Amino acid sequence: MRVLVADEFPKVHLESLRGLGLTVDFRPGLKGDALAEAAKDVSILVVRSTEVPAKVFEVAKGLSLVIRAGAGVNTIDVKAASAHGVFVANCPGQNAIAVAELTFGLMLAVDRHIPDNVAALRQGAWNKKRFSQARGLYGRTVGIVGLGAIGAAVAERALAFGMRVVGYSRSLSAERAKALGIERAESLLALARQSEVLTVHVPASSETKGLVSRQVLAALPDGAVFINTSRADVVDNEALLEEARRGRISVATDVFPDEPKGGEASFHSELGKLPHVYGTHHIGASTEQAQDAIARETVRLVDRFLNEGVVPNCVNIAEKTPARYQLIVRHHDRVGVLANVLDAVRQAGINAQEIENTIFEGAQAACCKIQLDSKPPEEMLERIRARAEEIIFVDLVELRA
C-alpha cells in the first residue's frame, strides 16, 4: 500500500510509516494538478496546509484516507471527499500548546513592543522613552473566543499570568467554564466589550465566517489588542484593516486572507505592514514538539486504519444517516446468509445503509443490523424468515427521528 506525504514531515516518523509496511512517497510542495496526479496510485494522503481540492478525489480512485497533519481541515474539500467515499481525519489538540504559546508571544510582543525594540536597535537607535510605554498583562481581562483545545490552553496560561479570563464558545457550559477557572460571556459582543485582549480560536467554517464582525471589533475598548491565530476567514477582514489603520486597537495575527500555502513566497499584506500590527507567518503549529506530536498521531491513525480498519478522528462520517428503520437478523454464521438477506432487501427496492454484523463466541451465530431508508413490506420479512435453516430470528425497529 502507498502513502503520499505532500508536506514537511519529521524524517523519523516517515520511517515509522515505512515500518508499518507502507511504501512512502515523500513529496513536500506538491500542489493542484501535480498533487492530483501524484495521488492517483496512493491509498493514503498526508498533508499539512496544502490544499486538497475536489480534483484530487475525482482523479485518485484508490484514495481511501486523507490525514490532515494538524487541526484545521478547511484546506481540504471535505464535501468532495465525502461524495467519493474518502475518509478525512485530523490530529485534534496535538498542536494546541504550540498555538497557545505563540498567542502569548504575540500578547507580550504587543504589550512591550518587542519587535519594534529589536528593529530600532538593529537600526542603531536607543529609545527607552518610547518603548517604556506598556500596560502590563497582570489583572487585565482577556476574552477567549472558542474554548476547544487551543482556547483552553490559552486560558490556562492567562490564569498563570494573573489575568481575568472570560470565554465565549458555541458549547461552553457554566460547568465547563467553572472547571477551566474562567468566566463565561453570554454573547461574543458582551465578551468584546470587556476584553482588553480578545483572542480567537475557532475553526473556519460556514458558521464562523466573519464571526468577529465589524460590530465585534468596534465593541473592543480603546487600546485593546486583537489576536488571531486561527484562520483569517473568521474575521471581517475589511473591518479589521480599517480598525488597524485607525490605530484605535492593536492587532497581532498569524493568519492572513490569501496567505501563501507553501514555505516561501513573496507576499504583500496591507494589514501586515501597518505600525499597530504584528504579523507572523502562520507558524502557530510550527514547533518541533508540536510537529513531533502531530506526526506521532498521524502514524497512529495510519496504523489503526491499516490494522483495525477504523479511522480515529474522522471528520466526515455522517452523524446520522437518513435511515428510519433497522432490520435485525440473528442468523447462523454460514456462507451466503447475508447475501440472501440483502437480496431480499434489494427485491423490496429498499436502500440498505449502515450494516453491522457481529459474531458471537464460537462463530456459530451472528447478529446483523441493517439500517433501511424506508419501511420494508411484511413480505420482505417473511421472505427472510422463510430460510429457516439460515435464520434464527428477524425483527424490525423504527429508529428515533
Ligand SMILES: NC(=O)c1ccc[n+]([C@@H]2O[C@H](COP(=O)([O-])OP(=O)(O)OC[C@H]3O[C@@H](n4cnc5c(N)ncnc54)[C@H](O)[C@@H]3O)[C@@H](O)[C@H]2O)c1
Ligand atoms: N495558527 C496555526 O498554526 C493554527 C494551528 C492549529 C490550529 N489553528 C486553527 O485553530 C482552530 C481551533 O483549533 P482547536 O484545536 O482549538 O480546535 P477545537 O475543535 O478543539 O476547538 C474549536 C472551538 O471552537 C468552538 N466553536 C466552533 N464554532 C463556533 C462558533 N460558531 N461560535 C463559537 N464557538 C465555536 C468549538 O465549540 C470549540 O470549542 C483550528 O480549527 C485551526 O483553524 C491554527
Ligand SMILES: O=C(O)[C@H](O)COP(=O)(O)O
Ligand atoms: O490547523 C492547523 O493545524 C494549523 O493551521 C497548522 O498548519 P500547518 O500544519 O500548515 O502549520
